[in-house]
Amino acid sequence: MKRVALLGMPNTGKSTFFNRLTGAAAKVGNWPGVTVDLLSAKVLLGADMVEIVDLPGLYNLHGFAEDERVARRFLEDNTVDLLLVIANSTQLDRQLALALQLQELGLPMLLLLNMSDEASRLGIEIDGERLAREMGIEIATVSAKHGHGFGKAKDAITRLLSGSQPARKADMSKAFADDDALEHRLDALYADSVRVPLTSSDRVTDRLDRVLLHPWFGLPLFFLAMLGMFEAVYTLGAPLQDAVAWLLEMVKEQAVAPAVTDWSPMVRSFLLDGLFDGVGTVVSFLPIIVLFFLFMAIVEDSGYLSRAAFLMDAFMSRLGLDGRSFVMQLMGFGCNVPALMGTRVMRSRGLRLLTMLIIPFSLCSARLQVFVFFTTAIFEPWAAPLVLFSLYVMSFVAAFLTALIYRSRLSHAEPLLLELPPYRFPTGTQMWLRGWREVTHFLREASGFILLGVLLVWALTHYPSDLEPASSGTLAGQLATLFAPIFQPIGIDDLMTVALLFGFVAKEVVLGAMALIYGAGDSHLAGIVAGRTDWVQAYSFMLFVLVYTPCLSTVAVLRQESKSWKFTALAVGWPLLLAWLLSFVFYQGARALGY
Numbered sequence: 297m298k299r300v301a302l303l304g305m306p307n308t309g310k311s312t313f314f315n316r317l318t319g320a321a322a323k324v325g326n327w328p329g330v331t332v333d334l335l336s337a338k339v340l341l342g343a344d345m346v347e348i349v350d351l352p353g354l355y356n357l358h359g360f361a362e363d364e365r366v367a368r369r370f371l372e373d374n375t376v377d378l379l380l381v382i383a384n385s386t387q388l389d390r391q392l393a394l395a396l397q398l399q400e401l402g403l404p405m406l407l408l409l410n411m412s413d414e415a416s417r418l419g420i421e422i423d424g425e426r427l428a429r430e431m432g433i434e435i436a437t438v439s440a441k442h443g444h445g446f447g448k449a450k451d452a453i454t455r456l457l458s459g460s461q462p463a464r465k466a467d468m469s470k471a472f473a474d475d476d477a478l479e480h481r482l483d484a485l486y487a488d489s490v491r492v493p494l495t496s497s498d499r500v501t502d503r504l505d506r507v508l509l510h511p512w513f514g515l516p517l518f519f520l521a522m523l524g525m526f527e528a529v530y531t532l533g534a535p536l537q538d539a540v541a542w543l544l545e546m547v548k549e550q551a552v553a554p555a556v557t558d559w560s561p562m563v564r565s566f567l568l569d570g571l572f573d574g575v576g577t578v579v580s581f582l583p584i585i586v587l588f589f590l591f592m593a594i595v596e597d598s599g600y601l602s603r604a605a606f607l608m609d610a611f612m613s614r615l616g617l618d619g620r621s622f623v624m625q626l627m628g629f630g631c632n633v634p635a636l637m638g639t640r641v642m643r644s645r646g647l648r649l650l651t652m653l654i655i656p657f658s659l660c661s662a663r664l665q666v667f668v669f670f671t672t673a674i675f676e677p678w679a680a681p682l683v684l685f686s687l688y689v690m691s692f693v694a695a696f697l698t699a700l701i702y703r704s705r706l707s708h709a710e711p712l713l714l715e716l717p718p719y720r721f722p723t724g725t726q727m728w729l730r731g732w733r734e735v736t737h738f739l740r741e742a743s744g745f746i747l748l749g750v751l752l753v754w755a756l757t758h759y760p761s762d763l764e765p766a767s768s769g770t771l772a773g774q775l776a777t778l779f780a781p782i783f784q785p786i787g788i789d790d791l792m793t794v795a796l797l798f799g800f801v802a803k804e805v806v807l808g809a810m811a812l813i814y815g816a817g818d819s820h821l822a823g824i825v826a827g828r829t830d831w832v833q834a835y836s837f838m839l840f841v842l843v844y845t846p847c848l849s850t851v852a853v854l855r856q857e858s859k860s861w862k863f864t865a866l867a868v869g870w871p872l873l874l875a876w877l878l879s880f881v882f883y884q885g886a887r888a889l890g891y
């Protein structure tokens with residue numbers, strides 16, 4: 297199978313082109329010599345099945361950042377048939393340097409000049425034929441976002457692969473050529489092939505930045521935008537969630553239950569009350585997760601996320617962090633694992649560890665299910681989005697408090713270098729692919745934990761079999777009694793305690809565990825919980841779920857990335873203690889005030 301390595305600087309549209317070329321077939325995999333999981337996909341190009349590997353964005357091959365080392369190791373240790381290099385057409389004065397470095401490796405190469413639509417709008421003229429002739433490589437002009445030129449680029453990739461030499465590894469020593477000579481060549485190529493008008497700034501971006509980057513109004517506007525996003529997710533997602541829950545209940549009553557009527561009571565209980573209700577409760581929240589990722593795709597791909605990092609940098613620096621740490625926190629809203637891996641762009645170990653310590657406080661998609669359920673079941677419709685937003689605010693409070701406490705032990709002196717791309721609104725295809733990929737990744741990664749958790753919770757709540765499920769005499773009841781002195785002061789009852797214990801494995805299991813413990817599917821679970829829980833108990837429970845120990849997948853990545861058991865123990869133990877303290881202060885304070 298032939299292999300193509302996709303490379304480019306950050307913010308060149310590399311991932312957008314990868315998504316358009318591969319569709320939704322991408323997966324994460326390990327590679328020899330590389331300690332990082334890379335995104336890859338197999339596509340049919342011409343008569344050949346080709347593997348496309350999306351390497352981390354890098355500025356040059358000389359760098360010492362983890363992403364740059366990953367790209368070098370991959371090219372050194374893996375055979376490659378073609379280098380596919382993406383460059384931003386509006387910044388060729390900087391972008392061509394990486395292409396010239398990669399050209400020194402002697403591997404077949406295709407240079408794609410992306411964002412051609414933006415270059416045209418800014419009045420930038422690029423003589424692609426002359427540039428290709430002088431560089432001695434093939435060049436194609438594309439707009440990955442809108443698909444302009446995509447067909448020709450795909451044909452060029454196919455043609456180059458069909459006539460390529462046997463795949464080989466890169467001789468990285470050739471990449472460290474004379475920098476002065478490379479710079480002179482870059483200047484000559486740019487002067488001969490690119491014409492830039494005297495004023496080529498994006499006026500729309502300039503106007504928006506005058507408002508959105510305002511020193512006084514910028515941050516309030518950002519948080520208002522986030523609140524608006526939560527309102528939209530809740531307003532649009534709640535009816536969809538109810539529809540999925542209704543459909544699952546219909547399937548259970550009219551198809552699954554009749555099919556297992558004659559089965560033994562124990563097996564029927566496991567299939568209906570255990571597997572179907574447990575997994576179904578989790579599945580019913582997928583519409584909200586999809587909407588959340590779609591809206592986050594708009595925030596991230598539009599360029600607004602970089603502005604948020606810029607706005608927060610001054611504040612974050614007082615906590616021993618920088619604007620990139622804030623971006624990693626926002627990435628953690630989807631899943632903590634890729635956000636933790638994203639800290640590799642930080643060269644300072646102190647900055648990286650401190651950022652890794654605060655990321656698990658981000659309200660990930662697994663926790664989002666729990667909170668949407670409780671806000672829907674306990675709070676009035678007008679209050680639910682505000683409660684959800686308050687939990688996002690609390691996630692930042694927990695993270696900032698942690699950074700403030702540990703900044704002196706994990707100090708750094710690394711400056712922030714941040715590029716602010718022009719504002720771009722993602723296309724519908726981009727948002728759909730992003731949402732689909734995130735949801736399938738969530739299901740793929742979480743399904744094993746969910747099934748295992750459902751099996752364990754059902755066993756604990758139904759053994760011994762001659763007792764009432766989830767009663768005090770069952771294994772689950774005995775566990776809850778054991779931990780009661782810890783959880784009763786924060787308003788969490790015995791049954792919810794069992795769900796929390798399984799949340800240590802994966803937060804995705806919490807709702808499924810509750811469905812089993814209460815013996816109800818999603819359509820009935822909300823009413824049962826609302827009858828047993830007041831709003832103070834519910835909010836205390838959500839605070840604890842928000843802050844306490846991250847899931848096992850996150851713990852494994854913390855150990856992998858930090859390479860320190862001591863740091864991993866801190867990252868597990870500190871959130872557990874902080875979660876209990878926050879819930880205790882809230883619960884006891886609310887009760888003292890008469891709520």
